Amino acid sequence: MTGVRAPINAVSRQPFDVCIVGAGIIGLSLARAVSERWPKASIVVLEQNAGIGQETSSRNSEVIHAGLYYPPGSLKSRLCVRGNALLYEYCAQHYIPHQRLGKLIVAQAGEEAALENVLASAQACGVASLRSLTKAEISALEPRLQSAAALWSPDTGIVDSHALMQRLQQEAEQNGALIAPHSRFLAAHCQGPGVFDVDVDAGDTAGGDSEPFRLRCRMLINCAGLAAHQVAGAISGIDKSLIPERHLVKGHYFALSGRSPFRHLIYPVPDASHRGLGIHATLDLAGQCRFGPDIEPITDVDYTVDESRKSAFADAIRRYYPALDETRLHADYAGIRPRLGSAYADFMIQDEYVHGCPGLIQLFGIESPGLTASLALAELVTLKLQDQAPL
């Protein structure tokens, strides 16, 4: 991503109303929402990297999910459904490249019951647009697809996540927020209700101080994605036993060179253990087809993609696309989910009512559908800020 700017210690040492840790899609959505809601608030977003959105927010499928798979009433379900509507509206208003392509969820012989479960779950979550397709409709939509049955989700689409983040950054900055790259959160000390001293390292920029410095803020929001647990562990005065267990789960992608065999997104029936949505086919906005992600539990952040995974990918893809030419598959990129628990777990938002520290909000486990849910999540956190300590 672009966006290299002056380090924060060269710009401002004033107390801030709000300090957001992490300039991924969530931190940026929040900076925009808070700066819009409270135009006079001073807001800083600390980002350890040289630019915005270089971690999970630029290492995903870029799919605008419709909210089909999550338990009714869960945060993932509610924020995905609301986020889907908000995101399409935002993209249209701000000319952000996106397409409401639609997706097929395909079952092979013997898997039909799993499709029924997806349909029932989506309906329970208020997603009325999902429906079954006839054989003739499946062939008309995707002639190269092999399936015994399929569902059609017209509200699933794709978005240019980079353009989206750049626009959110631009809006937040126009509203006066300061997005500070090369600014690594080190620790925070709660000095009383709504008073935090935050230690920041801006030392690795050319010409920047090598000494960490301290800023003060009234509200502190932890949107550090994969590192949310480390950030939480470095905030003094909160009960560390509240920090949930984190499991890193890596997902690899393989790109298909040449013309895409599909015009829509193709998903197999989801893994019954809720560990993932299966190796699916997505398209980018240029029409290029890629497959993924798979699931690999890991202990350290490592984004390499091993070409030796190709045959496992090919086996999974051939279940719904038997004509796959494996020589057209190439290792592409990988992303990492910060999962809470070994199977399904909801997003977790901890506020004063959980940890007893006014002014602090922490977000954990913001895995898929976090991109889709981003604007809705920002809306919810903004309401919580208003409730906790009015700006």
Ligand SMILES: Cc1cc2nc3c(=O)[nH]c(=O)nc-3n(C[C@H](O)[C@H](O)[C@H](O)COP(=O)(O)OP(=O)(O)OC[C@H]3O[C@@H](n4cnc5c(N)ncnc54)[C@H](O)[C@@H]3O)c2cc1C
């Ligand atoms: C393989 C995969 C596929 C996915 N596909 C989809 C999809 O198709 N649709 C969908 O809706 N969602 C999808 N998701 C989920 C989505 O990508 C994430 O939920 C979302 O990007 C999380 O955004 P974030 O801002 O919380 O995290 P991040 O993008 O990781 O941002 C956190 C930021 O915090 C910064 N940071 C960390 N520690 C510090 C520190 N100490 N000081 C300063 N900054 C710090 C990091 O550098 C980073 O920029 C997918 C996720 C994965 C892994």
